[in-house]
Amino acid sequence: MEGKRPIKYFTMKILVVVVMAATVTLASPRGAGKLWGYQRNTNGPLTWPAAFPKCGGSRQSPVALVSDEAVPGPPVEHFTFHNYNLVPLSIKVTNTGHSVKVTPMSDASLTGGNLTDRYIFTQFHFHWGATNNQGSEHTVDGVTFPGELHLVHYRERHGSLGEALRHSRGVAVLGVPLELSLQDNLNLQPIIDGLAQISKPQKTAMISPVILRDMLPDNVDDFFRYEGSLTTPPCSEVVVWTVFKDAISISNTQLQEFRQLVASDGTPLQDNFRTLQPLNGRRVCGVVLRLDASHVTSLARRQVTVVTQPTGDQRKATRDHSGREFTELECYVYH
Numbered sequence: 001m002e003g004k005r006p007i008k009y010f011t012m013k014i015l016v017v018v019v020m021a022a023t024v025t026l027a028s029p030r031g032a033g034k035l036w037g038y039q040r041n042t043n044g045p046l047t048w049p050a051a052f053p054k055c056g057g058s059r060q061s062p063v064a065l066v067s068d069e070a071v072p073g074p075p076v077e078h079f080t081f082h083n084y085n086l087v088p089l090s091i092k093v094t095n096t097g098h099s100v101k102v103t104p105m106s107d108a109s110l111t112g113g114n115l116t117d118r119y120i121f122t123q124f125h126f127h128w129g130a131t132n133n134q135g136s137e138h139t140v141d142g143v144t145f146p147g148e149l150h151l152v153h154y155r156e157r158h159g160s161l162g163e164a165l166r167h168s169r170g171v172a173v174l175g176v177p178l179e180l181s182l183q184d185n186l187n188l189q190p191i192i193d194g195l196a197q198i199s200k201p202q203k204t205a206m207i208s209p210v211i212l213r214d215m216l217p218d219n220v221d222d223f224f225r226y227e228g229s230l231t232t233p234p235c236s237e238v239v240v241w242t243v244f245k246d247a248i249s250i251s252n253t254q255l256q257e258f259r260q261l262v263a264s265d266g267t268p269l270q271d272n273f274r275t276l277q278p279l280n281g282r283r284v285c286g287v288v289l290r291l292d293a294s295h296v297t298s299l300a301r302r303q304v305t306v307v308t309q310p311t312g313d314q315r316k317a318t319r320d321h322s323g324r325e326f327t328e329l330e331c332y333v334y335h
């Protein structure tokens with residue numbers, strides 16, 4: 001009996017060393033890469049570039065969107081949302097460990113909106129805060145929303161999202177701010193109802209259908225347009241961003257359901273938004289596609305402005321964040 005005690009003690013010591021070694025591995029950049037997340041001091045956005053070099057790039061997302069600093073984009077063509085109004089055959093909701101991803105079995109796509117190609121819809125997902133004063137990734141005119149919805153599309157000619165991620169402008173994301181409301185947003189409710197089944201990471205559930213068009217604001221003619229990146233690793237700089245100026249609503253009760261979920265690192269899945277990234281000279285277009293009489297008049301004036309020398313306030317309106325000047329024609333068609 002007595003002779004066994006030192007062996008037991010020795011075994012325990014080895015076990016302690018092994019556990020410590022495993023902990024060190026997880027804390028290293030390589031480990032953080034596998035378990036990237038949103039915890040500031042361990043696996044959060046500031047640690048991403050170590051394992052995902054593109055996250056340290058110069059054309060990253062999200063950014064602060066400011067109407068007065070955006071280049072005014074003239075009305076060229078409205079978005080066409082193909083099959084956005086159809087009821088999908090089935091719809092799956094997934095806790096990815098970083099977000100809630102919704103994948104309808106549908107055949108939806110996007111053209112127009114100053115995009116030059118057709119983009120195939122693939123999934124939408126959410127970003128949200130632990131509290132109602134944070135959660136959105138982009139800010140619009142200095143406002144942070146309690147959440148943001150992203151509808152992800154890939155350019156048709158690339159055939160898949162995976163391939164599109166290798167090409168400039170291969171991906172088009174529609175960003176929709178989620179604005180706090182006292183009433184539940186009933187259009188979101190089938191998703192909310194499914195969350196209880198996916199509280200743990202990698203869980204999936206089938207839910208009642210939602211209509212894609214209901215995930216967009218009524219007014220889809222006013223938006224910001226710029227070129228950026230995925231806001232999560234690997235942060236590929238291939239995204240044509242459209243962020244609508246109008247929001248869809250969400251209630252605190254509904255946000256609370258998102259906040260109950262568990263992230264892949266075992267922490268509560270909350271505050272899954274990336275901090276604002278610098279524009280680094282990129283152009284942001286502020287597009288207004290509504291063709292009312294006053295807008296047509298102002299468009300005519302703007303076109304004159306392009307061929308003559310802009311003066312005073314007009315000149316100011318064609319400067320971007322870094323003071324670089326653009327002509328409004330640059331926001332006409334995105335190619």
Ligand SMILES: [Zn+2]
Pocket residue numbers: 125126127150231
């Ligand atoms: Zn996103």
